Amino acid sequence: MRIAYLHGGSVPSVYANGVHVMRMCDAFADAGHHIELYAVPGTVRTGDLHAYYGTRNRFPVHTVPLGTAPGLGPLVRARRVRDGVRRGTVPDVVYGRDPHALLAAAGTAPVVYETHLLWTDRVVRGVERLLLRHRGLRRIVFVSQALADDYRAAFPRLAARRDVDWVTASDCADPVAAGGPVAALPGRPGALKVGYVGHLYPGRGTDVIRELARLLPAADFHLVGGTPEDLAHWQDRCRGENVFFHGHRPPSSLHPYYRAFDVVLAPYQRKVACAGGIGDISRWVSPMKLFEYMAHGRAIVASDLPVLREVLTDGENCLLCPPGDVAAWAEAVGRLSADPALRRALGETARRELTTRYTWRARADRVLAGLPGHAPAAAAGRP
Structure with a gap:
């Protein structure tokens, strides 16, 4: 054709x-x-x-x-x-x-x-x-x-x-073969590596990540993506020693970052801006990063939004939290930090569903x- x-x-x-x-x-x-x-x-x-x-x-x-x-x-x-x-x-x-x-x-x-x-x-x-x-x-x-x-x-x-x-x-997302290079991330060698990949527009949850970093000082938080303007905005507001901004990376070079993360976040809020930081797509969003997370078998913590439940099931392929409840997010990340077996189980289920359905x-x-x-x-x- x-x-x-x-x-x-x-x-x-x-x-x-x-x-x-x-x-x-x-x-x-x-x-x-x-x-x-x-x-x-x-x-x-x-x-x-x-x-x-x-x-x-x-x-x-x-x-x-x-x-x-x-x-x-x-x-x-x-x-x-x-x-x-x-x-x-x-x-x-x-x-x-x-x-x-x-x-x-x-x-x-x-x-x-x-x-x-x-x-x-x-x-x-x-x-x-x-x-x-x-x-x-x-x-x-x-x-x-x-x-x-x-x-x-x-x-x-x-x-x-x-x-x-x-x-x-x-x-x-495309299925990802096991192995491959892993990004050498800054931060503490023994710290839990919590990752976010995507834009920093309003509604993407960057403020939630900032508060999580404050509540969970033993974990390191890595944000990959963002325009220069958005990066400048958030770097000025996230000055904790456990928050690292990596800026925009070509899509072809993201795999090593996904492999480096222990836990990944999709903290979409009840109003989510689209390209350019305008509009609201929260009712319909189908975020590609979510599927990239699944393809790499990462343990996902995501917002409990109706549209995300079209793909995600709490306790099976992710942990879901109310979008703006930072305490609930901190509890979920802390639970995954303390339970490597749960991280593996959630990640393996997510990877299997991606390979067979998405x-x-x-x-x-x-x-x-x-x-x-x-x-x-x-x-x-x-x-």
């Missing part, structure tokens, strides 16, 4: 949406499909885009900048993306997360629209409504069941369309299943 993936964000970048898109394109290529990605030019300087993300396949990436006309940039870019898609061999499917470009290209091939949030911007919402009514739309992929439920309520006419499939597919390759098969030209996994050749 020939797939044109239309992404409205930039690659390479420091943002999770770029990681998600590159992982999905890699999985499509693993499945034997010809994939071409259309994205906005990157905001991170790197000599090799595929090395930066650590992809196995070197699929074509076409960068199409935003137009310069005030207020019309996404629309101008959408037409340029459409023209680029039509210039070569016509794809079998147009797939993506960019409603502007998907709408512009909707007459080219069947459309699969993936969404991770309910748009609040009036212009984008209007473009999305046109896309959802277009006869070329064949499938919508939701990153969580909570998001699918909210779309069903927001777009009752869409829910009534019998020619549009609804698929829920959470974020994922791989990028399985997701790629799921979102394409039943579309013309899609071969089942066994025929496509699972790596």
Whole structure:
């Protein structure tokens, strides 16, 4: 199958949406499909885009900048993306997360629209409504069941369309082989190493980690990620000797950090900002770092939010705590510190569930299943 993936964000970048898109394109290529990605030019300087993300396949990436006309940039870019898609061999499917470009290209091939949030911007919402009514739309992929439920309520006419499939597919991770290099972390050799990987936007729980470090002075806390502005903000507020900020790292270089951690945190709050620190995706979030934690068999402490319970089960593959109850978080981390066997059991269960249910390759098969030209996994050749 020939797939044109239309992404409205930039690659390479420091943002999770770029990681998600590159992982999905890699999985499509693993499945034997010809994939071409259309994205906005990157905001991170790197000599090799595929090395930066650590992809196995070197699929074509076409960068199409935003137009310069005030207020019309996404629309101008959408037409340029459409023209680029039509210039070569016509794809079998147009797939993506960019409603502007998907709408512009909707007459080219069947459309699969993936969404991770309910748009609040009036212009984008209007473009999305046109896309959802277009006869070329064949499938919508939701990153969580909570998001699918909210779309069903927001777009009752869409829910009534019998020619549009609804698929829920959470974020994922690639399985990780045992062994491999381990990051040499600063701090005390005998201290429990508590890790967090991700952005430092509002609602991501950095304030919870700061308080945990104060309550648990025997543990060392390591935070990997964050823009320079967010790093400066939090480094000024976390001056404890047991808190270490490692800044942004290329996605391909994160494995040694995961391996170095004894316990990992996903302290999402009841309001969670998305890329750029704006909006609120707490009802629908499907954090990739959570699945990366699972892939590495780490013991997870996470916020007890309904959307995270779509994947997590307290006492089986993680420990869940009320988002803002720092005392409960301190108790959970202390419990894991005192019980290495529990850490291993939670991590092993999480790794097993990731391998059997939440791989990028399985997701790629799921979102394409039943579309013309899609071969089942066994025929496509699972790596």
